[in-house]
Every structure is written in C-alpha cells, then in structure tokens.
Amino acid sequence: MQVVSISSLKGGVGKTSVTLGLASAALAAGIPTLVVDLDPHADATRGLGVDRGDQTDIGRLLKDSRRGDLTANTAPSGWAATAGRQGPALDVAVGSGTSATFDRPDLSTRDLKRLSTLLSRVDRYSLVLIDCPPSLNGLTRMAWSASNQVLLVAEPALFSVAGTERAMRALDVFRSEFAPGLRTAGIVANRVRPASNEHAFRLKEMRRMFGDLLLDPTIPEQANWQQIQGAAHSVHSWPGDAARQAAGYFDELLGNLFDSGRLRSRASRR
Template sequence: MAARIIAVCNQKGGVGKTTLVTGLAEVLSRDLLLKVLVVDADPQRNTTSTLGIVDPEFTLNDVLYGDEEQKHRILPGVAADAVMPAGDAWQGGHPSLDLIASERNLASRERDSMMAREGRLRTALRGVADQYDIVLIDCPPSLGLLTVNALTAATHALMVSEPRVGSVEGLTEIVTTIAEVQESLNENLDVVGIVVNKKKKNRLDQDRWIMQMRQDYDGFVLEPSLFDREIYAKSQAGYVPLKTFGSSSTIELASLKRLAENIMERTAP
C-alpha cells in the first residue's frame, strides 16, 4: 500500500509547524506503531534540530541539487541516500522514526530554474515513501518552490494556523496555492484539513477566529486544537520528545494522539 505523504504547510511563519510535525511523528510512531519518515523541507531546519540531528552529512539540499555528472538530474529514489534515524531520544519502543534532514543552504533551491523543478522531490521520494506508513513533510513558511515541491510530492496537504488575524488570513493564500498545484501539478492532492495551534485558554478573540475558520472552511477544521504550552518549547530546546517529561506531557500527548487518529482516518484510502 502506498504511503500517505502529508505536506504540513502555511505561508505564515511562527504558527508552530515544527511543534505539530514532531509531535505527530512522536505519537504516530510510539503510540500508533507506524513507520514514519519526516522530511524537513524548511531551511530553518528546526525540525531537524528537534529530532536530535545536529550536523547531517547528506541533506534534502543535496537530494534536490541532483547529480552533477548527469547535469543535476534527479534520480528516482535518490532520497533514500539522505534517510537517517532520528536522534537516540526519539528511538525505542516503536517500528521506526526516520528523517531526511535540512540545512541552511536548502534555501538556495528556491532559485532553481531547471526543467520540471516543481517535481524534483516527488521523483526523489519515488519508492522510498512506500517503505513507510506515513511521510510528514515540514514545509517552509513561504509559497515558494520548496513548498510547491512538497505539495507536488504529497498525497495530502495539512494546514496549520494560529487563531489570530495574520495566520487566518494566510490560510487564504495557501489554499490558493494548493488549488493551483492540484490543477497543474498534482491532481491527486487532497486536503486533510486545518490544525488550530497555539490556542490560549479564556481568550474570546481567539474563540471568534476559530469560529470564523469553521464558517469559512466548513468541515476542515480538525479536532482537537493544540494549546500554547511551555512544554512544546522545552521539547524543541532540549531536542527530545514530549514523553521525556513524563506526566507533565500527558495532556499534550493525548491531544496529539487524538489529532493523529483523526488525520489517519481522514487520509485512509
């Protein structure tokens, strides 16, 4: 069975894509016992760092650069050369959590001008993705070539937004980009929905924005929302999974597990 390939995206930065991607990767592999591959397509490389990889030798930048001897042609399945296990803290007790790491120089791929440049990641992942139950692609906070590559390679798009004006307005732009990719590059791309992240308790303004999202994107706002909690920052700063914090992470892990189960149900073939 072909893997679900989910591009996690929003053109607005700071909405918590790294929190969502690494949190989902943890519960999908540890709790749902799935074989997971994370592709860090963001040159800021926050997901790479959080998953415990500091100085990778071969990254997504090398994959998308292509083979110099073949005039930078992308060889089908070449992404396999960049797959590495996540850091030691993320391993154990589940089938597999692997990573294709990012680096700062990945930003230079936004300027690539070779033919069929939008489909280079899809070609690179050919045959590799099928070795996993699910592939999560962390997109950069832009609507550039790296995001288009991720959406072209993906089977599904998962949007993430904070419940505030800048992030909600940004959804309109990423929805437009997804529609353009569906029309011209990947007709099989489906939308999973929208994850509301960084919600704060007892904030009426945020409740209004969530209500507005539900009206604008009927049926696509996923449950549960994720609350803005310090433990997510501690996880990223320490390069460790949430489970490291024991009972302090119970609520967050339970929410992420429910969300992961919802996503798996919506993406079932």
C-alpha cells in the first residue's frame, strides 16, 4: 500500500485540488484508493461528494487510535455515482474541525504514530492520499510519519517557491529524526499560467533549485476548477475540452508518480 502525503507549507497553492485530481485519476485507472482528509477545513471531503452518514470523522478516530476502526468509518466518494462507474473503491476518511486538536507544534512521538496505527489495520486499498493542512504542525508531521512518500505542491510564485524550499529542509530534518525511509515523491507546480512571464521565470528557478524533483507535467490554471469542485464532481467526469485536458495532466502525473499498472494488479490479487 502506497501512502502519500500531499503537502505545502503555504496555503492557496491548490494542494487539495492536486489531491482531488490524483484521486480522480486513480478512480479512472481502477486503483482502490483512500483519501484521508487531515485538513481541519475538510475541503477534500466536500469536493469528493461525501455523504457522511454515521461515520466517525478522522479527528475522533485519531483520539482513540488504538481502538479506532478506520475501515469501518470510511465514506464512499460520490464521484463513482455521478460518473456512472462501478468498480474499485474511492473512499474517504472524513475530515472535520476536530482534527485541529492535534495541529500543534508540540506533539509527542507517541502522538505522531496515531495515523500510522489506524492505517496499519487497513488493507483494502492500493493507494492512500493524505490531504495535509498547509503548515508544519502536528497533523502534517503525523501524516509524514504514516507515509511512504511526500508530494509537495507549489505555485510558480516567489513566496510559494520559498515555502517549498523550507518544506524540503523540514523534510530532511524530519527524515533524520523520525522517518529514515520517507521519500520525497517530488514537487508539483500547480496553477501555472503559460502566458505569464513571472511564472515562466519561477519555473526555471524551480528547475534550477529542485532539479528532477520538479515533476512533469506541470498543472495549468483551470478556469472552471472551482465549479467542478463545487459540484463535487471528478475532473474526469466533467464535460468539455478543458476538463478533459486537465484530466490528462493528472493521469500523466499519477503515472509518473507510481506504476499504476502495478497498483491495479496488486489490488486484483486480493
């Protein structure tokens, strides 16, 4: 099971949008996927069209991680129904403001293991995507403790690039202290405006600073992204050429991050 934290130390760069785009690509590829909405704002939960029902949210599960049953408290995404799809699961560990209890800088090592403990009893997914808060407080470090890889999201703009550099340094420190096996999956340049000279300059700067860690493809700014998310649809099910092109970017990004065929074949053996 691949567990990937989608992180940024700066808000407003489209971290949740990248999470949703990858989840949409995983659904289209037939990869059983769990999205853990660890951001107290719970935007991923809303964007995934979740009808929460009686599920216990991730914040309350973390409070009792030794006995919490994550498998029994996931909610199915509404995307499969809107797309008319049946098949491998796309489920959500429901986000809520209760998780903010853990979003502080002084978590103990024991607290950092809470999400790992919950995920250790989950085996029905090939891919877990964790949508982290835009900070380096307890929830992000808890997610990193539970992950195989960290994917950083940045906008090609001055403060976002500087924030990504800080995130890389923070990852190095965290890896040395808590998680020597944690890999940096790469950096996604998001909300790129191809006609912007500033964005072109910052992308060159990012190539120079981060080298091969800057992933292809970069994700262009999507004019109707808010409409798609507000309607709680996957980008793969939204009509129009722009959405179809955006879906292709996320298909390519998912394929570059992971061997999608291997994830599918692993699921079929269960």
